[in-house]
Amino acid sequence: MITQTSISYYGLNYVEHAEADFKEMKAHGVTQVILAVTEFDFDFWRPNIPAIVDKAHELGLRVLIDPWGNGKYFGGEQVSKFLQDNVENRQVSALTGEKLPYACFNTNSYRDYFKNFCTTLAREAKPDGFFWDEPHYAFPKGIASITGGVADDWTCYCPVCRKRFEDYYGYPMPRYMTNDVKQFRWREALVVLSETSKALKEIDPKLEITCCVHATQNGYYVSEYRGYDNWDMVGSCPYFDVFSTTIVNWALPEDFYLDITRRTVAIAKKYGKQSERWLMGYYKQPKDWKQVDRWVDLAVAEGVDRIAAWTYRGGYGTVVGAPDALKLWDAIGENYKRVIRG
Numbered sequence: 001m002i003t004q005t006s007i008s009y010y011g012l013n014y015v016e017h018a019e020a021d022f023k024e025m026k027a028h029g030v031t032q033v034i035l036a037v038t039e040f041d042f043d044f045w046r047p048n049i050p051a052i053v054d055k056a057h058e059l060g061l062r063v064l065i066d067p068w069g070n071g072k073y074f075g076g077e078q079v080s081k082f083l084q085d086n087v088e089n090r091q092v093s094a095l096t097g098e099k100l101p102y103a104c105f106n107t108n109s110y111r112d113y114f115k116n117f118c119t120t121l122a123r124e125a126k127p128d129g130f131f132w133d134e135p136h137y138a139f140p141k142g143i144a145s146i147t148g149g150v151a152d153d154w155t156c157y158c159p160v161c162r163k164r165f166e167d168y169y170g171y172p173m174p175r176y177m178t179n180d181v182k183q184f185r186w187r188e189a190l191v192v193l194s195e196t197s198k199a200l201k202e203i204d205p206k207l208e209i210t211c212c213v214h215a216t217q218n219g220y221y222v223s224e225y226r227g228y229d230n231w232d233m234v235g236s237c238p239y240f241d242v243f244s245t246t247i248v249n250w251a252l253p254e255d256f257y258l259d260i261t262r263r264t265v266a267i268a269k270k271y272g273k274q275s276e277r278w279l280m281g282y283y284k285q286p287k288d289w290k291q292v293d294r295w296v297d298l299a300v301a302e303g304v305d306r307i308a309a310w311t312y313r314g315g316y317g318t319v320v321g322a323p324d325a326l327k328l329w330d331a332i333g334e335n336y337k338r339v340i341r342g
């Protein structure tokens, strides 16, 4: 049974405008808003964020705050103030040693910055929870994608990661990805999210944490190795409440979508979490609109607890808008109304 139907939203500046949008979401069967709060929003629009969360609550919507694209460590198109303000604490290429435009989430500098961002919003805005949106190391990513490609380079080879690796394993960090490097990357990647999730629950134990990782194969031959591809490690984190996997392009085979959905539910059940699957509500649309219905039905049949879509109005008016953005939004809305709470 689907218990929550979510849509992401990044138009948060004026409360009265958000109110009109929230009413439109309600009319589309939405129960939960994934509020994409950027670093600029946090820095500039802070007074209006609590008022917008209050307005959503007043209209009967739950609110999860998404630190969208924060440090470019999370997924998203927004720019990062952390990267603008810090020339260090960036992820570093293992092969070339170049500093990359991604915050290294294993540095105390970024860990403090991120925790402060979230705990401040928890105290001021009082959302229902937080949404960890596609956290990742910069590289690799190509090997598990439908387009293939080689991914020899990886991150992070910054001074902080290298020192921590050597302190733990007793030898210098290699430049090629060994099993120790893989284990180190998985373990360290979870620290920033675990510590911040724990801090949030200490502020309010009812705050709910969704961890949404890339929908990857993670099979015997291919895996993305972006830090959160070991789903057992992510699923077993005691501070996460919902195990979620990201969007699959409508053009991908239905078997791939089904495989991701089954494995998502299995991991969630294994570790006593709720499961969530995402639909592509932006950028691309299915050739046959009935595919939206079929994929929603598949999620329901496989026992998914929550469905979500990126984003409000199909990305209408942005460079990632679907060709028929409003039609896609309506197709998702019709399905939400059809399946919410049976």
Ligand SMILES: [Zn+2]
Residues within 6 Å of the ligand: 090, 091, 092, 104, 105, 106, 107, 156, 157, 158, 159, 160, 161, 162
């Ligand atoms: Zn690093």
